[in-house]
Amino acid sequence: MGDLPEPETAIEWLQTMTLIRRFEERAGEMYARAKIGGFLHLSIGEEATILGSTRALRETDYLVSTYRSHGYALARGTAPERVMAELFGRVDGCCGGHGGSMHMFDVERRFMGGYGIVGGNLPIATGIALSSDYTETDDVTLCTFGDGASNQGTFGETLNLAALWRLPVVFVVINNQFGMGTSLARHSAVTDLQRKGESLGVPGTRCDGMDVLDTHGVVAEAVERVREDRRPMLVEAVTYRFRGHSMADPEEYRTKEEVAHWRERDPIPAFGTLLEREGTLDAQGREGLDREAVARVDAAVEFAEASSFPTSESLYEDIYVLDQHARGTYH
Amino acid sequence: MAQLRYREALNAALREELARDERVMLMGEDIGVFGGAFKVTAGLLEEFGERRVRDTPISENTIVGVGVGAAMSGLRPVVELMTVNFALLAFDQIVNSAAHIRYMFGGQVTVPLVIRMPQGAGHQLGPTHSHCLEAMFLHVPGLLVAVPATPADAKGLLKTAIRDENPVIFIEHESLYGVRGEVPEGEDVTVDFGHARVARAGEDVTIVGVSRMALTAEQAAETLAREHGVEAEVIDPRTLRPLDLDTILASVKKTNRCVVVEEGWPHGGVGANLAALIAEHAFDDLDAPIARVSGADAPMPYSKPLEDIAFPHEPQIVQAALASLGRRPAAIGGR
Numbered sequence: 001m002g003d004l005p006e007p008e009t010a011i012e013w014l015q016t017m018t019l020i021r022r023f024e025e026r027a028g029e030m031y032a033r034a035k036i037g038g039f040l041h042l043s044i045g046e047e048a049t050i051l052g053s054t055r056a057l058r059e060t061d062y063l064v065s066t067y068r069s070h071g072y073a074l075a076r077g078t079a080p081e082r083v084m085a086e087l088f089g090r091v092d093g094c095c096g097g098h099g100g101s102m103h104m105f106d107v108e109r110r111f112m113g114g115y116g117i118v119g120g121n122l123p124i125a126t127g128i129a130l131s132s133d134y135t136e137t138d139d140v141t142l143c144t145f146g147d148g149a150s151n152q153g154t155f156g157e158t159l160n161l162a163a164l165w166r167l168p169v170v171f172v173v174i175n176n177q178f179g180m181g182t183s184l185a186r187h188s189a190v191t192d193l194q195r196k197g198e199s200l201g202v203p204g205t206r207c208d209g210m211d212v213l214d215t216h217g218v219v220a221e222a223v224e225r226v227r228e229d230r231r232p233m234l235v236e237a238v239t240y241r242f243r244g245h246s247m248a249d250p251e252e253y254r255t256k257e258e259v260a261h262w263r264e265r266d267p268i269p270a271f272g273t274l275l276e277r278e279g280t281l282d283a284q285g286r287e288g289l290d291r292e293a294v295a296r297v298d299a300a301v302e303f304a305e306a307s308s309f310p311t312s313e314s315l316y317e318d319i320y321v322l323d324q325h326a327r328g329t330y331h
Numbered sequence: 332m333a334q335l336r337y338r339e340a341l342n343a344a345l346r347e348e349l350a351r352d353e354r355v356m357l358m359g360e361d362i363g364v365f366g367g368a369f370k371v372t373a374g375l376l377e378e379f380g381e382r383r384v385r386d387t388p389i390s391e392n393t394i395v396g397v398g399v400g401a402a403m404s405g406l407r408p409v410v411e412l413m414t415v416n417f418a419l420l421a422f423d424q425i426v427n428s429a430a431h432i433r434y435m436f437g438g439q440v441t442v443p444l445v446i447r448m449p450q451g452a453g454h455q456l457g458p459t460h461s462h463c464l465e466a467m468f469l470h471v472p473g474l475l476v477a478v479p480a481t482p483a484d485a486k487g488l489l490k491t492a493i494r495d496e497n498p499v500i501f502i503e504h505e506s507l508y509g510v511r512g513e514v515p516e517g518e519d520v521t522v523d524f525g526h527a528r529v530a531r532a533g534e535d536v537t538i539v540g541v542s543r544m545a546l547t548a549e550q551a552a553e554t555l556a557r558e559h560g561v562e563a564e565v566i567d568p569r570t571l572r573p574l575d576l577d578t579i580l581a582s583v584k585k586t587n588r589c590v591v592v593e594e595g596w597p598h599g600g601v602g603a604n605l606a607a608l609i610a611e612h613a614f615d616d617l618d619a620p621i622a623r624v625s626g627a628d629a630p631m632p633y634s635k636p637l638e639d640i641a642f643p644h645e646p647q648i649v650q651a652a653l654a655s656l657g658r659r660p661a662a663i664g665g666r
Contacts, residue, residue, distance in 0.1 A: 132404075134356065
């Protein structure tokens with residue numbers, strides 16, 4: 001278990017986890033009302049892994065996530081309005097409606113993207129770490145991915161290369177125990193995921209991904225070790241998603257009892273209760289945080305509704321950087 | 332002007348750009364200690380050191396992905412893949428990442444990455460080392476595609492590719508590495524993308540040759556002039572994206588006939604694309620159907636006589652040009 005931070009920080013953690021929860025719930029509702037299209041992957045249940053890992057970073061460190069990307073953008077400080085507008089496919093979305101749920105991005109906050117291809121983000125994160133190493137800054141890149149991604153070729157390839165070149169990247173495997181609908185034991189011969197990097201020269205460690213303090217403590221230690229030693233590390237955060245893989249998931253691969261069992265460990269009430277017990281926050285204060293989160297999400301929906309759809313000209317925007325050396329027909 | 336081999340011209344481009352811009356760095360399998368499978372990077376590790384010239388593990392998809400991440404965060408990486416066929420292992424990173432990141436992230440970042448690779452038949456490397464796949468990359472919006480045929484273009488286009496803000500697929504040809512040619516000197520002598528090279532002027536028929544086929548087309552044009560009294564205009568597009576369609580259309584307007592020559596497969600190929608574009612834009616200028624000469628619609632075989640008939644040679648181009656002029660050629664070899 002990691003240490004409880006200063007009261008102000010602890011309250012911010014609870015506040016942001018609550019914001020992510022309320023945001024995701026509302027996104028699910030908006031999806032059901034056909035305001036949001038495509039696939040929608042919610043991180044309900046996994047909020048402690050998001051907060052615990054992102055709060056282990058400096059503002060100048062880089063963050064790379066998977067397609068379950070809304071919570072990471074919110075945790076990094078992207079306005080909920082911009083994230084919701086992106087889900088709505090509107091022009092004020094953080095990617096102007098070109099990316100959608102799986103591809104949030106905020107370069108100013110060094111959130112270097114949600115990525116739609118399982119395992120495709122590992123080499124990219126490692127390339128960003130290469131830039132930091134090359135330019136001799138002490139920035140660290142944190143890369144999250146799921147348990148399913150640990151079977152992709154890029155997992156082995158990237159961990160090997162990052163260890164070989166001594167690059168400052170922390171790989172955080174968010175083990176939510178399913179690669180879509182296939183349970184860990186049915187998709188990975190080695191289920192102790194923290195050990196999967198050992199043969200590649202990447203030492204591993206594990207944290208309780210339902211506990212924001214433990215996640216923060218373990219990831220923060222890994223981040224600082226990587227910053228010091230200039231060698232990658234692997235952290236396994238054991239967690240559980242309370243909702244389906246995406247909204248299009250009837251969840252026939254697990255029992256209601258199993259979900260109920262994990263819901264008892266819901267990281268948000270658990271942390272709230274702890275703060276109350278420690279005297280950081282009273283019951284009224286907790287309710288206030290929740291009301292505030294709901295209000296922010298209300299405002300985000302209102303903003304997204306009011307934002308226009310992109311013009312048809314934007315279909316061809318940002319494909320190429322034009323007007324440099326090239327002329328001729330691009331399209 | 333210096334006389335350089337194609338590989339030396341590429342080497343000079345890399346050396347000059349490494350010296351010119353600290354952000355430029357090279358990554359690839361065996362590019363350092365070994366000097367490159369085709370010796371394009373020979374001497375660069377010794378000159379620029381391990382930080383900037385990096386031997387990588389054999390992990391194509393990851394090498395390209397690392398290049399993408401590095402390019403997004405301020406470097407200008409040049410990744411070498413040992414052959415075009417190995418690029419297939421990296422197709423995820425090339426298409427889903429390199430080509431699409433700028434677009435899907437709303438223009439917040441650029442990916443100034445160059446991915447170099449050689450292609451082409453002629454060395455009996457068989458079905459996994461000698462294809463011509465430029466059409467696959469041409470298909471993808473977000474990528475630029477360069478196909479230099481001469482040492483001068485190899486150097487000038489590579490320098491432009493490295494300075495460009497977009498991801499560039501830079502396709503070299505295995506059979507051209509040893510070919511010599513005049514290369515203009517000067518650090519800032521570059522060749523712009525989207526400017527075709529008119530390799531030979533002529534009035535009777537336009538021949539567009541891609542990559543090595545630009546050179547084969549020039550040879551065919553000499554034969555056409557010498558033996559058939561036909562003056563062919565030979566155009567080397569040099570880059571397929573952006574494409575200098577104007578130069579091709581102006582030529583077709585003059586000659587009213589067009590033969591497109593590529594080494595790759597016919598279906599969905601570069602020639603098919605060019606033929607469609609020419610037909611769409613210059614149908615009324617054409618006095619004959621656009622002819623395509625392409626590689627055989629088969630995997631590349633190993634056996635020498637089979638390999639020889641699997642990609643185009645001069646006689647097929649001559650034959651196609653004469654046919655477009657309505658003239659029956661004298662009996663020639665080939666298919």
